[in-house]
Amino acid sequence: MTRILLLGFGAIGRQLTGLLQPEVSSGRWALQAVVRDVEAHEARGSLGVELHSNDGSHSNDGWRELVDRADLVVECAGVSAARDLGPGVVAAGRDLVLTSVGALAYPDTRAKLLQGPGRLHITPGAIGGFDLLGAAAEADGLAAVRIRTRKLAGSLVQPWMSAEEAADLRALRPGDEPKVVFSGGPADAIKKFPGNVNVAVALAWATRGTGDSATALERSLQRVQVELVADPDAELSSHDIEASGPAGRFRMRFESAPSPENPRTSGLTAISLAHTLRRVAKSAPV
Ligand SMILES: NC(=O)C1=CN([C@@H]2O[C@H](COP(=O)(O)OP(=O)(O)OC[C@H]3O[C@@H](n4cnc5c(N)ncnc54)[C@H](OP(=O)(O)O)[C@@H]3O)[C@@H](O)[C@H]2O)C=CC1
Numbered sequence: 488m489t490r491i492l493l494l495g496f497g498a499i500g501r502q503l504t505g506l507l508q509p510e511v512s513s514g515r516w517a518l519q520a521v522v523r524d525v526e527a528h529e530a531r532g533s534l535g536v537e538l539h540s541n542d543g544s545h546s547n548d549g550w551r552e553l554v555d556r557a558d559l560v561v562e563c564a565g566v567s568a569a570r571d572l573g574p575g576v577v578a579a580g581r582d583l584v585l586t587s588v589g590a591l592a593y594p595d596t597r598a599k600l601l602q603g604p605g606r607l608h609i610t611p612g613a614i615g616g617f618d619l620l621g622a623a624a625e626a627d628g629l630a631a632v633r634i635r636t637r638k639l640a641g642s643l644v645q646p647w648m649s650a651e652e653a654a655d656l657r658a659l660r661p662g663d664e665p666k667v668v669f670s671g672g673p674a675d676a677i678k679k680f681p682g683n684v685n686v687a688v689a690l691a692w693a694t695r696g697t698g699d700s701a702t703a704l705e706r707s708l709q710r711v712q713v714e715l716v717a718d719p720d721a722e723l724s725s726h727d728i729e730a731s732g733p734a735g736r737f738r739m740r741f742e743s744a745p746s747p748e749n750p751r752t753s754g755l756t757a758i759s760l761a762h763t764l765r766r767v768a769k770s771a772p773v
Pocket residue numbers: 494495496497498499500521522523524541563564565566568586587588610611612613614681682683685686689746749752753756
């Protein structure tokens with residue numbers, strides 16, 4: 488039996504649990520999750536997942552023990568949790584699947600996550616086409632890579648925004664002009680919008696090309712251009728990717744149904760994560 492430990496059990500963790508029922512109900516995989524408030528999660532329904540607390544009252548030893556007992560750890564909690572707890576997972580020799588890929592934009596976290604001995608797996612999440620983009624980048628075939636993400640204005644309000652900025656976003660109504668809330672590189676974007684632009688860092692990862700992963704990603708993060716748009720007419724989140732260079736010109740658009748539990752998260756993220764887990768489990772018995 489493969490023991491999978493989820494870090495976080497929100498919209499993605501819960502949808503993922505449903506998607507993994509074939510493996511779970513056949514007894515091949517067992518799921519545990521680390522949450523901050525076990526009672527609150529039990530009230531929402533534990534979906535057959537064994538819940539453990541990470542509310543700060545438990546010693547780090549409790550978390551470490553869970554990691555040691557797991558075959559694979561899957562982060563789906565957020566950039567901050569990924570930065571705090573991810574490095575310890577790979578240092579303990581466990582494989583880690585990262586959903587909050589934005590954690591890789593921080594040089595210190597990136598170095599630790601890529602250091603091993605546990606292996607780091609990146610899920611493409613709410614976007615795709617990484618096979619094509621990765622191949623083109625490896626052949627030095629890309630000179631420019633852009634992503635434009637559109638989301639409902641309310642889902643882009645951040646704690647650091649002034650009351651006026653937040654109110655302006657919330658006041659956007661269908662028919663109003665879309666508002667560009669960020670334009671720049673993925674590293675700055677993820678600092679400002681940690682729950683919205685993990686895809687931009689994942690795109691940089693996919694197009695890093697060859698060579699040492701940390702250095703290649705650093706270069707790739709400089710190349711990717713991000714635009715984040717509050718779109719009052721958006722019914723779904725969308726991601727438009729354009730990559731061009733000697734290999735050609737590639738355009739892709741992703742518009743997935745929202746997560747059933749969190750309208751700011753694309754439902755494709757958990758679907759993609761389930762696929763990543765199956766691929767990881769097949770490539771190496773964890
Ligand atoms: N790569 C991609 O394409 C995408 C990546 N993401 C990433 O996935 C993350 C999760 O998304 P989603 O499931 O929609 O978000 P949710 O807010 O629905 O769920 C996140 C869960 O993680 C829990 N959590 C946060 N920190 C910790 C911690 N230290 N220990 C234990 N649990 C913790 C939260 O607990 P609590 O309820 O106590 O707050 C919450 O239940 C996003 O923040 C984003 O970083 C999201 C969308 C796409």
